[in-house]
Structure formats: C-alpha cells, structure tokens
Amino acid sequence: MNKISILGLGYVGLPSAAVFAASGMKVVGIDINAKSVEIINSGRAHIVEPGLDELLHKVVGNGSLRATTIAEPSDVFVIAVPTPFKEGNAPDLAFVKSAAEMIAPLIEKGNLVILESTSPVGATEQLAAWIQEERPDLAVPELDGEEGDIYLAYCPERILPGKVIQEVVENDRVIGGITAQSSEQAVLFYNKAIKGACHITNARTAELCKLSENSFRDVNIAFANELSMISAKLGVDVYKLISLTNRHPRVNILQPGTGVGGHCIAVDPWFIVDSAPEEARIIRTAREVNDSKPGWVVEQVTKLAKSTDQPVIACMGLAYKPDVDDLRESPAVEAVKLLVDKAIGKVVVCEPFVDALPDSIKELGVELMSTDQAFDKADIIVFLTAHDQFRHIPTHQWQNKIVFDACGLTK
Structure with missing residues (x-):
C-alpha cells in the first residue's frame, strides 16, 4: 500500500x-x-x-x-x-x-x-x-x-x-x-x-448504513420544518416552542430552516426510496416535507411584500449550511429562484463565501452584493442561511427593514 x-x-x-x-x-x-x-x-x-x-x-x-x-x-x-x-x-x-x-x-x-x-x-x-x-x-x-x-x-x-x-x-x-x-x-x-x-x-x-444515517437526519429535520409551518399557521413562535419542548428529558427537536441541502442528506434518502418504494413511506414523506420548505418560505415573503410596491428583496445566504461555500442542493438557491419567479420585486443576493453566483441564479438577472450593499438597498431582508457574520450586522442597518428569518439567525 x-x-x-x-x-x-x-x-x-x-x-x-x-x-x-x-x-x-x-x-x-x-x-x-x-x-x-x-x-x-x-x-x-x-x-x-x-x-x-x-x-x-x-x-x-x-x-x-x-x-x-x-x-x-x-x-x-x-x-x-x-x-x-x-x-x-x-x-x-x-x-x-x-x-x-x-x-x-x-x-x-x-x-x-x-x-x-x-x-x-x-x-x-x-x-x-x-x-x-x-x-x-x-x-x-x-x-x-x-x-x-x-x-x-x-x-x-x-x-x-x-x-x-x-x-x-x-x-x-x-x-x-x-x-x-x-x-x-x-x-x-x-x-x-x-x-x-x-x-x-x-x-x-x-451501503445501507450510510443511507440510513442521512435518512435519520432528514426525517428529524423534516419534523422540525413541519413543526415550523404548523406553528406559523397557529401563531406560535416555533423557536420558543422547541426550546420549551426540549426541556423534556427524552425530547430533542432539531432547529428548522429553509430546507435541507448538501449532497448527502438532500439526496441519499431517495436512494432508499428507489430501492424499496413501497416500504420507505416515512423516508419519502420527510423528503417531500423538506423539499417543500423553500416554497413555503417564499409564500411567507410574498405576504410580507404586499405592503410594499416592487420592493428590493435581499436574500442573505445561498450555501446549504452556515459558514461554507457549498451550494449543492441548497434550499436557499431554490428559494431565490422561486422568489424571482414570483416577480414581486427585485431580488438581490448576499453570499459572502462565493465570488460569483451560479449560472442558474445569474441567468435570472440576480445581482451578488456585499452585506452592506444588500442592507442598504433592500426593503425586505430574508435570512436563508445562518452565516455567523450575519449575526454581527449593526442594529442601525435593520431600521425600517422588513425581516423574514427562515433559518433562526435572529433567535
């Protein structure tokens, strides 16, 4: 060797x-x-x-x-x-x-x-x-x-x-x-x-061990994401809800987000579904829940945008998880595409870990901006990825902005 x-x-x-x-x-x-x-x-x-x-x-x-x-x-x-x-x-x-x-x-x-x-x-x-x-x-x-x-x-x-x-x-x-x-x-x-x-x-x-590890994660994330959508409908703060629920000694609900991305968790469960489609019912449903989350996020932003005529919407973060440059299967990328399709305003993007937007976003006419540029121009701020540097944005830059937090960054 x-x-x-x-x-x-x-x-x-x-x-x-x-x-x-x-x-x-x-x-x-x-x-x-x-x-x-x-x-x-x-x-x-x-x-x-x-x-x-x-x-x-x-x-x-x-x-x-x-x-x-x-x-x-x-x-x-x-x-x-x-x-x-x-x-x-x-x-x-x-x-x-x-x-x-x-x-x-x-x-x-x-x-x-x-x-x-x-x-x-x-x-x-x-x-x-x-x-x-x-x-x-x-x-x-x-x-x-x-x-x-x-x-x-x-x-x-x-x-x-x-x-x-x-x-x-x-x-x-x-x-x-x-x-x-x-x-x-x-x-x-x-x-x-x-x-x-x-x-x-x-x-x-x-082979099945690897798929099971990632499917376990996907199912648990799907529970958190589904709970966030239920909570929003019922007027409950999902992050407070999860914090209180997790005080039970045998409960550990994960944090909801924009969806699930990356090459592993967003992909691997489908391999099990493909191999055993009749048996993999929970695994399939979890994938469908997580894949639907970017669309739900866009629907919430659309409701907020009704109060402003053709607003500038700044999408903060494209990576599938915080503090990396990995855009593979990113739910944030999907959310940006869906927002552009809605045509409710001008969409701009801030992703500090990349130097250029992927072609699938660039061809839609979306502009890549720095954090300061995005906050300066935006009427609506949408946090899609909880990059650590977003947590240090000065409070005065938030004034007069509509904010939607899809990833728990402000909690």
Whole structure:
C-alpha cells in the first residue's frame, strides 16, 4: 500500500487525499477538472474548508500529494466521485462507472479498490461487475463469494463540512468488503491514517448504513420544518416552542430552516426510496416535507411584500449550511429562484463565501452584493442561511427593514 490514488477531488476526496498524504503515504489525486488540479498542485484548495489550505501546502510541498487528470497504476484506488440522482430521483452512478473504466486497465493482482461515494445498495457489486467487464483476465470477487485477484470494499465517508480534516481522522468507519479478505485489507489501509475504529460488515450493510444515517437526519429535520409551518399557521413562535419542548428529558427537536441541502442528506434518502418504494413511506414523506420548505418560505415573503410596491428583496445566504461555500442542493438557491419567479420585486443576493453566483441564479438577472450593499438597498431582508457574520450586522442597518428569518439567525 505504498501508492494511493484518490478519484474525485471534491469535498470528500481532496481532504481525504491530504490526510492520507500527511500520514506518510504517496497519494495521487485524480480529477477531470484541470483547473482544480492546477490549484491543488499549487498547494491550495479549490473549496473552502478550515485547515485544508495549510495541510495541502505541506503535503504538496513535500511531494506526498500531487494531482492529475490521468489515472496511474497504484496499490490502492479510492473512488470518491459524486453520485447525484437522475429524473425521478433515481440514483445516477455514471461517475462511478467512469471511474471504474478509468482505473480498470491499470488494476493489478493484489490491488485494493474502495468505493467511498454514497451509493445505493448493490453499488459495490455493480462496481465489481464493471471492473470484471473491462478486465476479464482478472478474477474479481463476488459478494460473500470466493476471494479473487483483487480486493474490493465499500467504506462511506462520515464527515461534516467545516470539520472535515478532524473527522476524516477521528470518526469511526464502517467497512463493507465484498469478501472477508477485502474487508481485512481495507481495515489495514484505513488504520494507516485514521484513529477511529473500523467496524467490519458486508458491502450491502455498509451501503445501507450510510443511507440510513442521512435518512435519520432528514426525517428529524423534516419534523422540525413541519413543526415550523404548523406553528406559523397557529401563531406560535416555533423557536420558543422547541426550546420549551426540549426541556423534556427524552425530547430533542432539531432547529428548522429553509430546507435541507448538501449532497448527502438532500439526496441519499431517495436512494432508499428507489430501492424499496413501497416500504420507505416515512423516508419519502420527510423528503417531500423538506423539499417543500423553500416554497413555503417564499409564500411567507410574498405576504410580507404586499405592503410594499416592487420592493428590493435581499436574500442573505445561498450555501446549504452556515459558514461554507457549498451550494449543492441548497434550499436557499431554490428559494431565490422561486422568489424571482414570483416577480414581486427585485431580488438581490448576499453570499459572502462565493465570488460569483451560479449560472442558474445569474441567468435570472440576480445581482451578488456585499452585506452592506444588500442592507442598504433592500426593503425586505430574508435570512436563508445562518452565516455567523450575519449575526454581527449593526442594529442601525435593520431600521425600517422588513425581516423574514427562515433559518433562526435572529433567535
């Protein structure tokens, strides 16, 4: 296990590559985005994550990590590419298939291939089939079957944006090998870099474990979001309600927000629904509740806007969670689009963690502003993401503004 290849240098792959390199391994990071590769090879990150720039500066500087767009022979291949969903919320494994086709010609006997991408149940078996198709000369192991020429396992990431470097190292891992020896080899690999315990199971259980973790979170957030809509209808302050309710020793309601975003919680439950549509009733309903929340937010803003003719509406925050630059599946982005569609006024956006708006927002004619600019021009302020710096806005800038807080920032 002297040389490691990480396929996919995004929010999971890049921090993992840096951590493995810092542990003494020689790591090659592979990504199809040439610009990202160039930035990484300069010792910087193309994403915002505390501590990542410093770690990259060190491991790129000492030669432990380099990035490229072309796959190379390695002892271990870790696949950390995106797994979005297609129309109808069906999982899309196209990037995993492309990664398999990229590395298949390079795989040698004794190599270890690990899938870290959040995937539907059966994805590791599908990965094995794709590799076998490309390399009929290799004996690729089958689930719980005979050992083959290579080792193949599933090990989902468990990280929180903003604390990725720490959690890659410290969090426990669930290792799901196609075979027992595949699990053992994966444990040997992770133990070189992580401090968390490795828990061995089979591939299917590991896959469903990751989906269950995020579905649990989604269901609990959906309860809080639904409660916020009920409270608004009944004239109750939901934040006060939750604070009082949580004084019960066995109750811990989460905080409501604009919705649910990010690549994991907003996507993964649909993988379970796709696999077991008749059985996954609560999981499906939770997804529908959370997906509906941006529309509910826009309806509340529309009611407030009736008192002002064509107001300027400043949407504060586009990221899916506070203090990151990640806009993937962000409910704030969806809320901005819906507000523009309503045509009740001019919509502007403040997102301090990005330098430019995504094309889906920019093409709507929405302008990106600083906090001061947004507050200066706006008649209505809509807090969509609870960035910490929004909490420090001087009180005089709030005067004569209509404020709608969708994320609990002012509470």
